[in-house]
Amino acid sequence: MNWQRDRRYNEGMSGQNDRLANWHRIKLLIAALLLFVLLAWFGWRLVLGPVEARGARQVRVRVPDNCTGRQVAVLLKEAGIIRSASAFVVYSRLYNLEQQLKAGYYVFYTNQSLPEIAGQLVRGSNAQLAVTIPEGYTLAQIAALLQQQLGVAPGAFWQQVSRGEFSYPYLRGLPSGPRRLEGYLFPDTYLFSSDMPVREVIATMLQRFDQVNRELDLEKKAARRGLTLHQLITVASLVEREARLDSERPLIAGVIYNRLQKGMPLQVDATVLYALGRHKEKVYYKDLTVDSPYNTYRHKGLPPGPIAMPGRASLLAAAQPASTPYLYYVARPDGSHAFAADLTTHERNKRMYQQ
Template sequence: MRVKKLPLPALLLLLSVTFFGIFLVLIEKKEEVIVHIPKGLTAKEIAKILKKEGIIEDELGFFLLLRIKNAERRLISGWYPMKRGMEPEEVIDILTRGKRVMVPVSIPPGSNLREIAGIVEKALGIDSLEFLELAHDKRFMEECGVYDAPSLEGYIYPETYVFAKGEDARFVLRVMVKRMFEVLDDSIPLRAGEMGLNVHQLLTIASLIEEEAQVDEERPIIASVIYNRLKRGMPLQIDATVQYALPHHKPRLFYKDLRIESPYNTYLHRGLPPGPIASPGIKSIRAAIHPARTDYLYYVSRGDGTHIFTRTAREHINAKRRVKRKWKRGGS
């Protein structure tokens, strides 16, 4: 029987379709996907997810391999970068070693617990309410080395961390608080002790500086105002403490806001608030233990991030008038 030869164009088309199909298969096998393995799943349920995502082809075979390797109970939940069509042994290695998707989590200086909870929820998927509840849990706080504080407010060090996506709230909070204690090396608490302060009071003052200062050069000066007013028994009258006491941040405070009843309202209550109002950075912590030597008791914002510092109430009133006149003229 004689085999009929295909015309050259038809042969080329057939070869093109064949190779294109092989190419698509290879691309599909190499395609990277993010696979979520929730907590509490059985090995069979995990195998089903992997099959659905195209990571493995044989669900039963994968489960049996887990048993042979005694890896059923060693699979770690989380978010994983994987490729379709991977070798089952490689998949098991990833899941047992916890080679998860790593996510940067940036906490800016001056962030409070509510803001941090929102950042963590967006980045890692941790429920913000769960995060906040844990940050106020006394037993957990003591596990982190924090005692006699209302919450972990101010004990989370502001910097960029890298966590596995889906990490639990306990681990994330432990790492962030541990980092603060690493930054507070022996010399800082020692210096605070010489000033008659414990770590909690130090972080409280540092948080006030963090919220009030926008220019680094002014941090030690603002610190001096805080200490000078405390020494004289004057109320601190720091607007940021009122903002902290309010349910939501306001672009501008009114006189009625200054009368809100809260232990954090430093217009109504003398001395320090019960605890920090935000996470202070190292510059504010250093300013708290190395304040400038001044006799300033007041300051008013110029509106450009800097302040006018004054010694008397009359000077303060005059400074406020100058700032008001300046802004009426258009800020020039």
């Protein structure tokens, strides 16, 4: 009988030990699960947090039309403003934001959290982009710049340039066509919103030209020289493309007027490049034969119109040229020019500086 009692006692103790072991395993499992949840929570908070907790760098991002949530996430990750593209996708799906993300230009900061960035994308574009039109740019270069920075379609740009209606008196009488506004989109830095219609973009630059035109009283100064405003802008564009130093702009304008007065061909290399339609570091003799009314080696007088967008200094030089005996100039290696009043001196300058 004792062995039966001992057996029951041992079985009871064994069952109790098993229950204790099971309970210990359950506690370990619960602890591991809690630890996993805690780590996952901290990890989730980490990937949702800002890339830089201290300080803030400004980052501009363009979200194209018809982007998926995954594509937007990749753009943001590549721009360095979120920690994880996958986390952005999960977050946007979890909160049903994926179909609400809007295309456009955005300004983000590296101390923004992922939820803040997602909310900004849902609200829509907040960016005004600073777009700089450099002095001496042509219409073709401006078209490429606006496409790159504002997403302006080249076709829409050229349609407005050729046939857009702009109510500025200085544009009256200009022939329609792709070169109509050459010289009149004033080079400056502008703030454009990402959704601004291309017509308004162009009108803003024309308005700036109108302001400078009035400030410098260009039409009256052109009339004093027996020129139309269009001819004055053409001279200014030649100066813009030829001069590198502001101090030389009135001198180069003086050379142009002197050659026009004497009936000499202007022989401005920049007009040849414009006729060729591409930039080259050096103009060769074969280039001078290009058949174009803009080629001032083949045709005397001014070209039909401006060849670039002149800035204020070039406009002022064309309106108030230096009184000079010079008829020639040649570029030095440092970008300045050597001027000459006669062909012999000019040829000597060419041998000195062009070799």
